[in-house]
Amino acid sequence: MTMKNAIKHLHTWALTIQATSRQSDYDCILVPSEIADMAAKKHGEAIKAGTAVSQGAFDKLTMKQLQKLAQSNSISIARTKKDFIKLLKPLEPDVDLESLKGAQLKVLIKKHKIGALHSKEELIALLKNKLAIKAKQEVGKELAAKQVKVLKRKFANILKQIQGLHASIRKRFE
Numbered sequence: 325m326t327m328k329n330a331i332k333h334l335h336t337w338a339l340t341i342q343a344t345s346r347q348s349d350y351d352c353i354l355v356p357s358e359i360a361d362m363a364a365k366k367h368g369e370a371i372k373a374g375t376a377v378s379q380g381a382f383d384k385l386t387m388k389q390l391q392k393l394a395q396s397n398s399i400s401i402a403r404t405k406k407d408f409i410k411l412l413k414p415l416e417p418d419v420d421l422e423s424l425k426g427a428q429l430k431v432l433i434k435k436h437k438i439g440a441l442h443s444k445e446e447l448i449a450l451l452k453n454k455l456a457i458k459a460k461q462e463v464g465k466e467l468a469a470k471q472v473k474v475l476k477r478k479f480a481n482i483l484k485q486i487q488g489l490h491a492s493i494r495k496r497f498e
Contacts, residue, residue, distance in 0.1 A: 382448040390447045399450050401441050405429065411438055 341353075354362075369389075376384040377393065385393070391401045403411075408429060409421045415436050424432070442450065 380452070382451060383444075387444055387447075390444060390451070391441075394442075394447050394451060397451065397454050399447070399454055401447070403438075403440060403442055407442070407446075408433055408438060412436065 373385055373389045373393070376382065382390065394401050412419075412421050412429075412432055416432060419432070421429070421432075
């Protein structure tokens with residue numbers, strides 16, 4: 325195949341793909357403008373989510389956004405046995421929930437219609453707690469770094485004083 329034929333073949337192939345993608349029978353093929361629109365929409369949603377998080381307005385986020393944010397902060401979206409027990413205690417005050425095994429606990433969970441995943445309010449509380457801990461750790465690191473700088477400066481001043489004393493003592497004994 326010559327270069328001219330190869331270019332013609334490639335051009336024909338591209339036109340065929342473009343025409344095929346515009347047919348309504350082929351929903352799985354997207355034209356570039358559709359992909360760009362989808363990407364712009366996702367980007368806009370990400371910006372809104374980031375703004376809501378930075379402002380602490382977690383209630384403005386959708387459940388899916390909260391779940392993604394929780395997972396990115398190493399927070400499980402699924403409830404643990406401890407979570408189920410905490411929710412069941414007020415509902416079943418006479419039952420020793422700590423000693424229940426899996427099947428028995430599942431019966432109570434089903435009876436009270438408790439979902440396997442954390443609710444929106446629970447995720448918000450967990451995220452706020454996690455982010456508060458991270459903020460405290462950052463403040464602690466910043467304070468430690470400042471203290472190290474101060475101590476280094478003091479040590480350098482003391483070292484200069486010692487060197488000055490050492491030099492003056494050496495001059496006296498020379």
